[in-house]
Amino acid sequence: MYKKILFDPKVNGPGKKVFKLSRSKIDLFLKCPRCFYLDRRLGVSQPASYPFTLNSAVDHLLKKEFDIYRQLGRPHPLMEKYNIKAKPFLHKDLETWRHNFTGIQFIFEPANFLVYGAIDDLWVDDNGNLLVVDYKATSKDSEVNLDADWQVAYKNQMEIYQWLLSKNKFKVSSTGYFVYANGLRSPSTFDACLKFDMQIIPYQGDYSWVDKTLLEINKILINDSLPDGAKDCEYCSYRHQAIEKEQSFKKEEDKNSVTLF
Numbered sequence: 018m019y020k021k022i023l024f025d026p027k028v029n030g031p032g033k034k035v036f037k038l039s040r041s042k043i044d045l046f047l048k049c050p051r052c053f054y055l056d057r058r059l060g061v062s063q064p065a066s067y068p069f070t071l072n073s074a075v076d077h078l079l080k081k082e083f084d085i086y087r088q089l090g091r092p093h094p095l096m097e098k099y100n101i102k103a104k105p106f107l108h109k110d111l112e113t114w115r116h117n118f119t120g121i122q123f124i125f126e127p128a129n130f131l132v133y134g135a136i137d138d139l140w141v142d143d144n145g146n147l148l149v150v151d152y153k154a155t156s157k158d159s160e161v162n163l164d165a166d167w168q169v170a171y172k173n174q175m176e177i178y179q180w181l182l183s184k185n186k187f188k189v190s191s192t193g194y195f196v197y198a199n200g201l202r203s204p205s206t207f208d209a210c211l212k213f214d215m216q217i218i219p220y221q222g223d224y225s226w227v228d229k230t231l232l233e234i235n236k237i238l239i240n241d242s243l244p245d246g247a248k249d250c251e252y253c254s255y256r257h258q259a260i261e262k263e264q265s266f267k268k269e270e271d272k273n274s275v276t277l278f
């Protein structure tokens with residue numbers, strides 16, 4: 018079984034043993050420092066969600082398709098449709114950078130964190146700048162966009178990849194792309210076939226927040242006290258309500274058992 022490696026201030030920190038920190042845990046910190054602390058210091062994680070297997074299948078197929086054009090050294094037709102002057106980037110380490118447990122890595126020395134994240138794809142423009150690309154799959158009747166509050170996580174994700182690449186001494190464009198596959202609900206029958214509308218959404222990233230956030234994470238991890246939780250969190254309000262109800266229920270139970278004897 019997968020063993021969690023937790024941050025231990027006696028073992029980890031500057032000048033001590035390096036601590037691995039994935040980009041998804043940075044995202045957890047941004048959502049709620051308390052939940053992050055529970056997870057990385059105390060070993061209590063939020064329950065895992067179900068695997069999004071259909072989304073993974075779309076990712077997998079898109080990777081295969083873009084890889085064909087990578088080998089040909091040509092832009093994918095969708096890139097031409099959107100007039101993107103770039104082509105899929107060919108690099109010997111691309112498969113490592115795409116792998117969940119390795120990803121692209123950098124040791125952030127001020128906190129001694131090994132920061133890593135697995136990218137979907139990279140394109141390269143005519144000036145040799147790398148463009149971070151993330152594949153997304155959804156199914157909605159309206160046009161896909163990046164306007165929902167929760168999609169800030171997508172933007173953070175892209176900016177962390179841009180940060181990682183720049184720390185690895187690559188020239189990185191602030192423009193990244195989301196390749197969106199939108200499963201159509203309009204066909205009259207299924208016929209064991211999902212059809213998709215494909216769209217590319219550009220995004221201007223700014224990763225200037227990453228260093229500062231890593232230092233904040235370090236400050237919280239070396240501390241022996243729980244940081245505040247996120248406001249308006251459904252999980253926490255569920256936890257608190259459940260505890261309150263259980264305690265008052267238990268009191269009633271105890272009272273009734275005392276009356277009986």
Ligand code: SF4
Nearest residue numbers: 049052246250252253
């Ligand atoms: S506020 Fe939500 S995210 Fe934060 S500790 Fe509570 S359950 Fe976790």
